[in-house]
Amino acid sequence: MSQAATLALESRQPMPGIGVYNQKFGMWVFLLSEVMFFTGLIGSYIILRFAHPDAFTEPGRVLNVPLTAANTFILIVSSVTMVKAFASIELGDQRGLRRWLLATVLLGAVFLSIQGVEYVKLAEHGFVPMVASYAAEGAPLYGMTFYTLTGFHGAHVTIGVLCMIFVTVKAFRGRYSQADHGGVEVMGLYWHFVDLVWIILFTIVYLI
Amino acid sequence: MSTVATATAGEAQVHAGHDDRSFIRKYIFSTDHKVIGIQFLFMSLFFLVLGGLLAMGMRWQLAFPSDPAHPLPGGSLLPETMVNAGIVLPEFYNSMVTMHGTIMIFFAIMPLLVGVYANYLIPLQIGAPDMAFPRLNMASFWLAVPAAILILAGFFVEGGHAGAGWTSYPPLSVESGYSGVYNGQVLWTLSIIILGFSSLMGAVNYITTVVNMRAPGMTWFRLPLATWALFITAILILLAVPVLTGALILLLFDQVLGTAFYKPDAGGQPLLWQHLFWFFGHPEVYILILPAMGFVSEIIANGSRKPVFGYKAMVIAMISISFLGWIVWGHHMFQSGMNPLLGASFMASTMVIAVPSAIKTFNWLGTMWRGDIHFHTPMLNAMAFVGMFVIGGLSGVFLASTPVDVQLHDTYFVVAHIHYVLFGGSLFAIFAAITFWFPKMFGRMMNETLGKVHFALTFVFFNLVFFPMHRLGSNGMMRRISDPTQYEHLQAFQPTNRMISMWAFALFAAQLIFAFNFFWSLFRGKKAGPNPWRANTLEWSTPSPPPHGNFATTPVVYRGPYEYSSPESDEDYLPQDRPPAERPTPAPEPVPAGG
Amino acid sequence: MEQAEHKQPPYMVVFGALGLLTLIEVGVAFVGLPRIQTIVVLLVLAVWKALLVALYYMHLRFEPRRLWFVVASPLPLAAILVLGVLAEGW
Numbered sequence: 001m002s003q004a005a006t007l008a009l010e011s012r013q014p015m016p017g018i019g020v021y022n023q024k025f026g027m028w029v030f031l032l033s034e035v036m037f038f039t040g041l042i043g044s045y046i047i048l049r050f051a052h053p054d055a056f057t058e059p060g061r062v063l064n065v066p067l068t069a070a071n072t073f074i075l076i077v078s079s080v081t082m083v084k085a086f087a088s089i090e091l092g093d094q095r096g097l098r099r100w101l102l103a104t105v106l107l108g109a110v111f112l113s114i115q116g117v118e119y120v121k122l123a124e125h126g127f128v129p130m131v132a133s134y135a136a137e138g139a140p141l142y143g144m145t146f147y148t149l150t151g152f153h154g155a156h157v158t159i160g161v162l163c164m165i166f167v168t169v170k171a172f173r174g175r176y177s178q179a180d181h182g183g184v185e186v187m188g189l190y191w192h193f194v195d196l197v198w199i200i201l202f203t204i205v206y207l208i
Numbered sequence: 209m210s211t212v213a214t215a216t217a218g219e220a221q222v223h224a225g226h227d228d229r230s231f232i233r234k235y236i237f238s239t240d241h242k243v244i245g246i247q248f249l250f251m252s253l254f255f256l257v258l259g260g261l262l263a264m265g266m267r268w269q270l271a272f273p274s275d276p277a278h279p280l281p282g283g284s285l286l287p288e289t290m291v292n293a294g295i296v297l298p299e300f301y302n303s304m305v306t307m308h309g310t311i312m313i314f315f316a317i318m319p320l321l322v323g324v325y326a327n328y329l330i331p332l333q334i335g336a337p338d339m340a341f342p343r344l345n346m347a348s349f350w351l352a353v354p355a356a357i358l359i360l361a362g363f364f365v366e367g368g369h370a371g372a373g374w375t376s377y378p379p380l381s382v383e384s385g386y387s388g389v390y391n392g393q394v395l396w397t398l399s400i401i402i403l404g405f406s407s408l409m410g411a412v413n414y415i416t417t418v419v420n421m422r423a424p425g426m427t428w429f430r431l432p433l434a435t436w437a438l439f440i441t442a443i444l445i446l447l448a449v450p451v452l453t454g455a456l457i458l459l460l461f462d463q464v465l466g467t468a469f470y471k472p473d474a475g476g477q478p479l480l481w482q483h484l485f486w487f488f489g490h491p492e493v494y495i496l497i498l499p500a501m502g503f504v505s506e507i508i509a510n511g512s513r514k515p516v517f518g519y520k521a522m523v524i525a526m527i528s529i530s531f532l533g534w535i536v537w538g539h540h541m542f543q544s545g546m547n548p549l550l551g552a553s554f555m556a557s558t559m560v561i562a563v564p565s566a567i568k569t570f571n572w573l574g575t576m577w578r579g580d581i582h583f584h585t586p587m588l589n590a591m592a593f594v595g596m597f598v599i600g601g602l603s604g605v606f607l608a609s610t611p612v613d614v615q616l617h618d619t620y621f622v623v624a625h626i627h628y629v630l631f632g633g634s635l636f637a638i639f640a641a642i643t644f645w646f647p648k649m650f651g652r653m654m655n656e657t658l659g660k661v662h663f664a665l666t667f668v669f670f671n672l673v674f675f676p677m678h679r680l681g682s683n684g685m686m687r688r689i690s691d692p693t694q695y696e697h698l699q700a701f702q703p704t705n706r707m708i709s710m711w712a713f714a715l716f717a718a719q720l721i722f723a724f725n726f727f728w729s730l731f732r733g734k735k736a737g738p739n740p741w742r743a744n745t746l747e748w749s750t751p752s753p754p755p756h757g758n759f760a761t762t763p764v765v766y767r768g769p770y771e772y773s774s775p776e777s778d779e780d781y782l783p784q785d786r787p788p789a790e791r792p793t794p795a796p797e798p799v800p801a802g803g
Numbered sequence: 804m805e806q807a808e809h810k811q812p813p814y815m816v817v818f819g820a821l822g823l824l825t826l827i828e829v830g831v832a833f834v835g836l837p838r839i840q841t842i843v844v845l846l847v848l849a850v851w852k853a854l855l856v857a858l859y860y861m862h863l864r865f866e867p868r869r870l871w872f873v874v875a876s877p878l879p880l881a882a883i884l885v886l887g888v889l890a891e892g893w
Contacts, residue, residue: 019869020866020870028874029873032873032877080860192861199853203848
């Protein structure tokens with residue numbers, strides 16, 4: 001084959017890219033920005049605590065660690081149900097997809113509710129983020145960092161639950177198939193990420 | 209989230225001829241990357257003018273500090289809390305300084321470099337029909353609009369606009385008792401947070417598109433340097449902007465919720481803001497220069513009719529700059545009282561980052577060396593970039609040296625440095641880019657004579673304005689002060705300040721030529737064919753302007769982007785997608801006897 | 804759409820591991836080791852759990868290696884940010 005023809009033939013190969021489809025890659029890329037966002041917040045928490053260790057208390061003095069540990073477990077279970085939803089549609093199991101997606105939505109909602117209850121209880125004891133009205137143990141720093149960190153995580157979970165409802169409705173309408181279920185996979189990535197952030201946050205905020 | 213896009217570029221859908229989308233879908237809420245790029249263009253040009261006007265206000269005050277004989281022109285239109293009897297009040301001066309920086313950086317330069325050209329060029333240069341996520345792209349522009357509205361709103365609220373500098377250091381930016389500003393500062397914070405989301409969406413799009421949607425044959429090392437630069441910039445945006453967003457959220461909470469992340473009397477840490485801000489802030493300056501470097505590489509090769517000297521080195525240099533850019537942020541904080549050992553490490557890394565920049569400079573020179581140079585307007589502006597960027601870079605080396613920075617920090621020496629790189633660098637590159645890609649965007653050429661006149665005047669006035677600032681700064685003139693004459697050691701420099709202001713007014717006036725050229729050419733410019741600059745990259749293989757979907761059939765790429773003056777071509781350029789000519793295979797070498 | 808050529812990952816085994824690690828974490832937090840040891844052990848356990856979620860539930864283990872590099876890229880930056888901010892304390 002002539003040089004030119006070889007060059008022409010080789011050039012016609014599609015470019016390999018990253019090896020995963022656009023939506024999945026796009027979600028991963030977005031999640032990397034989220035890593036930097038939460039790192040900024042966690043870094044702030046660390047430096048503020050480092051500077052005023054007396055303002056923060058040992059785990060359990062103010063926060064309800066057993067309840068939150070159970071909540072952590074609930075979020076992990078929701079990751080399992082999410083992954084089982086994905087596994088179902090990979091095998092073409094529509095009923096499994098719907099069942100497991102529904103379970104994930106419910107578990108996500110439970111996580112948020114328990115966190116909401118925890119916030120209310122803490123506020124009742126005077127543990128609030130504002131400097132002016134701070135009354136409970138541990139200076140204002142603890143409250144504001146606690147609520148900011150867990151609050152932004154909770155906001156991400158809320159967005160996740162809302163998107164998950166959207167995906168679940170689509171699943172019930174039969175919009176996903178064994179051949180075409182990128183939406184479920186991409187939703188799953190976001191959900192697992194939210195769980196992953198919580199794993200780190202729970203350790204840093206509640207246990208250390 | 210329904211259709212699963214495949215990893216290849218796929219066949220383009222071209223709706224040329226019978227595009228039955230409504231006017232609103234075509235030009236207002238469009239998902240076409242070209243339209244979105246042009247929307248960003250008009251928005252940013254508006255803010256460029258506004259930023260310039262603010263600078264004019266500043267220069268007037270510095271020329272005639274609190275001088276009733278020279279009232280601020282237009283000052284009577286402003287409320288008494290800003291301009292009293294023609295005299296600029298210090299609080300208003302602080303707002304002008306703050307908003308000049310904020311608007312230029314966030315609403316003019318960044319959108320011009322990235323919002324316009326990442327959107328416009330990337331799909332065209334890689335041979336794709338559009339971005340990976342067209343609707344996300346549309347959302348990215350329309351999210352920038354409320355951010356723009358908020359930043360403009362700040363001028364009209366009680367207390368005036370933000371006045372804590374574009375760097376918004378707490379406690380000044382948190383305690384309205386210190387700055388006299390409350391609402392404006394909150395609006396500023398909110399606006400930048402929202403703009404950050406817009407940038408992030410764009411970054412996700414640009415990265416995914418470049419990685420996954422290149423046309424067949426478009427390997428990584430056949431990408432045009434403009435695309436490389438924009439791709440690397442997108443990664444910087446992706447990873448730096450979220451840190452700023454986090455910092456701004458904490459700032460917002462301090463401003464409105466009564467938290468104390470940065471308030472020292474309640475245990476907060478003002479230095480935390482500085483670290484978070486500059487961790488973003490330093491990659492930000494590379495975001496502001498890398499795309500410009502990419503455009504300059506394209507244009508210098510084109511204007512010299514020669515390949516870029518050391519293409520691979522250019523790529524590696526840009527990657528090195530982006531890596532190193534993450535570990536130098538402390539050089540903005542040398543005077544914050546940091547551990548000297550930490551300061552020394554930041555000094556070292558900052559010095560090192562000059563090396564890849566120098567490599568690029570030599571390569572631009574090498575590209576021009578012995579080239580058949582065509583001094584068209586884009587080429588002139590690109591050459592100015594190289595010279596002015598070098599000067600800005602050199603002043604940066606002085607600032608990088610920690611002990612020298614003791615004298616120079618927060619003086620006009622820094623102002624000189626930043627304007628040599630941002631105006632002398634980025635803005636000249638933007639003038640070059642606008643002129644170069646104008647025919648592709650609008651189907652008409654900008655006027656070459658007006659372009660040259662604008663270039664000459666801008667170049668001369670720019671240097672007259674900013675070069676003297678090196679001396680002002682090293683002699684102790686501080687930044688952001690509204691009245692230098694209140695300091696005895698600066699009174700002798702008042703004539704210099706006045707002279708700078710005069711040249712600044714001339715510089716601003718010269719921009720009217722560019723504005724006129726731009727708008728006049730939109731309607732009356734000489735009609736342009738697909739490839740008026742005789743360039744090689746894929747966008748020049750499409751009509752001017754390209755139709756929705758860009759390419760009638762997916763292009764196939766056979767070579768790199770800088771095959772100018774190639775022996776393989778009869779002309780002095782060789783487009784990337786021109787199929788190679790059939791040539792007979794050379795006869796095999798005769799084998800020597802006994803071998 | 805990438806093919807699911809591999810067997811389905813051991814999701815339930817990973818779940819068991821996550822549950823177990825969580826219990827260990829809570830235990831370590833309350834058992835009262837010296838401060839530095841507590842922090843190190845807890846962080847190691849947290850990172851281990853995070854890796855399990857990323858590699859198995861987020862499927863990274865079975866994705867092209869190019870994606871691994873992309874995903875790993877912010878981690879050194881995150882470390883630099885936290886370390887840089889902490890360096891103030893010294």
